[in-house]
Amino acid sequence: MTNTTPGMSTDAIELLMGDHREVEQLFEMMNKARQSSDVDQQRYVAEHVVEDLSVHAVIEEEVLYPAMRDALPDGDQLVEEALQEHQEAKELLTRIDGKDPQSEDASAAFDELVATIHHHVLDEETQLLPRLRGALGQERLEQMGKKMELARKAAPTHPHPHAPNTPPGNVAAGAFAAVVDKIRDALRS
Numbered sequence: 001m002t003n004t005t006p007g008m009s010t011d012a013i014e015l016l017m018g019d020h021r022e023v024e025q026l027f028e029m030m031n032k033a034r035q036s037s038d039v040d041q042q043r044y045v046a047e048h049v050v051e052d053l054s055v056h057a058v059i060e061e062e063v064l065y066p067a068m069r070d071a072l073p074d075g076d077q078l079v080e081e082a083l084q085e086h087q088e089a090k091e092l093l094t095r096i097d098g099k100d101p102q103s104e105d106a107s108a109a110f111d112e113l114v115a116t117i118h119h120h121v122l123d124e125e126t127q128l129l130p131r132l133r134g135a136l137g138q139e140r141l142e143q144m145g146k147k148m149e150l151a152r153k154a155a156p157t158h159p160h161p162h163a164p165n166t167p168p169g170n171v172a173a174g175a176f177a178a179v180v181d182k183i184r185d186a187l188r189s
């Protein structure tokens with residue numbers, strides 16, 4: 001996942017943007033795997049997209065979005081819109097998770113996911129994150145970065161579109177789902 005030097009604190013915004021770049025690289029890898037009809041590679045990329053985006057959505061929902069509600073006057077509205085886009089993404093991930101990447105439905109869901117995430121990341125990076133940086137000091141952003149590193153370890157690795165996505169329900173449900181997902185991952189590999 002994100003490259004962070006041990007002992008050095010990463011601020012929350014840099015951490016999230018690092019995740020965004022990794023997902024974009026995976027999307028690019030899918031393009032190449034499709035061009036070369038490499039099905040194993042398509043499956044590998046799809047699995048990683050599912051895991052990375054499931055974890056990313058949850059750490060934003062647990063740490064970033066609550067901070068935005070507090071720090072920005074229109075935070076509630078911005079977060080509601082962002083959560084709606086996360087919901088769309090999770091539903092698309094469910095159609096990809098564990099499916100044949102070449103099946104019509106999974107491949108259509110993947111294309112839709114790329115467009116949804118592109119739009120969502122653009123919104124976050126041009127509006128939400130710069131405004132949050134303006135509202136919070138560096139110290140606060142680094143504390144949030146630490147919280148995110150912890151949340152990442154306890155985050156579910158598969159999409160859970162029906163689980164609560166706001167505190168406090170999401171933290172408890174997320175921890176439980178993470179255990180279930182990790183058992184599932186272990187059994188699969």
Ligand SMILES: [Fe+2]
Binds near residue numbers: 057060082086120124
């Ligand atoms: Fe997001």
Ligand SMILES: [Fe+2]
Binds near residue numbers: 016020056060121124
């Ligand atoms: Fe994000």
